[in-house]
Amino acid sequence: MKVDVFSKDGKVAGQIELPDAIFNVEPHEHAMYLAVRQYLAHQRQGTHKSKEKAEVSGGGKKPWRQKGRGTARSGSSRSPLWVGGGTVFGPKPHKYTLKLPKKVSRLARKSALALRVREQNFVIVEDLNFSSIKTKQMTEVLGALNLTGQKVLHLLPATNDNVYLSSRNIDRLTTQVADKISTYDILSNKKLLVHKSAVDVLIKTFAE
Numbered sequence: 001m002k003v004d005v006f007s008k009d010g011k012v013a014g015q016i017e018l019p020d021a022i023f024n025v026e027p028h029e030h031a032m033y034l035a036v037r038q039y040l041a042h043q044r045q046g047t048h049k050s051k052e053k054a055e056v057s058g059g060g061k062k063p064w065r066q067k068g069r070g071t072a073r074s075g076s077s078r079s080p081l082w083v084g085g086g087t088v089f090g091p092k093p094h095k096y097t098l099k100l101p102k103k104v105s106r107l108a109r110k111s112a113l114a115l116r117v118r119e120q121n122f123v124i125v126e127d128l129n130f131s132s133i134k135t136k137q138m139t140e141v142l143g144a145l146n147l148t149g150q151k152v153l154h155l156l157p158a159t160n161d162n163v164y165l166s167s168r169n170i171d172r173l174t175t176q177v178a179d180k181i182s183t184y185d186i187l188s189n190k191k192l193l194v195h196k197s198a199v200d201v202l203i204k205t206f207a208e
Contacts, residue, residue, distance in 0.1 A: 003117070005124045005196055010144030013126055016199060018117065022206050027111040027118075034100055035108035035183035041096040050090030053078055059085075105183075106206065112186035113202070123147070127195045130162040138166045142173070145193065153189035155181065157197035179205045 001024050007013040059078030066073055080088045116122045123145055130137050142148050154167055154175040167175040174189060178198035186192065
C-alpha cells in the first residue's frame with residue numbers, strides 16, 4: 001500500500017510503501033480494548049488506604065461504664081460506629097497490574113495503526129531537523145499540513161532535542177519516539193504525524 005509523503009511546506013514530496021502485514025490488517029477491536037485497559041490499569045498507583053479500628057490512635061479506654069447509664073454499651077471510642085473511628089473493610093494498597101500476551105499486544109498496536117491509515121489520519125512528513133529551538137517552526141509545519149488545533153501524535157525516528165523542545169509547548173500535540181508508543185497513545189490522538197524515517201522504525205519494531 002502506497003501513501004503520500006509530504007514536505008514541511010505541506011506539498012506532496014513523494015510516496016512510500018507501507019507493508020500490508022502491519023498497516024493494512026483488519027483492526028481487532030477486542031485486542032485494542034484489552035491493550036487500552038491494561039495501559040489505564042497500569043497508570044493507577046494503588047496506594048489508597050484507610051485505617052481500620054486497630055490502626056486508629058486512641059480508644060484504649062472504655063468510654064463509660066457497661067450498665068446503668070441508659071445508653072448503648074461501648075468498649076472503644078474508635079469503633080467504626082463513631083465519628084473518628086476506624087473504617088470497616090476500607091481500601092488497602094494493592095497493584096492493578098494486568099498481563100497481556102505479547103501477540104495480543106502486537107496485534108492491538110497493528111490494529112490501531114491500520115485504523116488510523118484507513119481513516120486517512122496517518123500523515124507522513126519528510127524528516128524534520130530544526131537548527132534551533134523555536135515553537136514557531138513546528139507551528140508552521142502543522143499549519144501547512146492542516147493539523148492546527150487537532151489532537152496529534154508526532155512520531156520521531158529517534159530522540160531529537162530541537163524538534164522535541166520546539167513541539168512541547170503546542171497544545172494538543174504529543175511528541176514521542178516511534179518505537180515507544182502504545183496502543184493507547186495511538187487511539188487517544190486523532191491524527192498521527194510520522195517522520196518518514198520513523199516508519200522504518202515502526203516496521204523494524206514489529207519485525208523483532
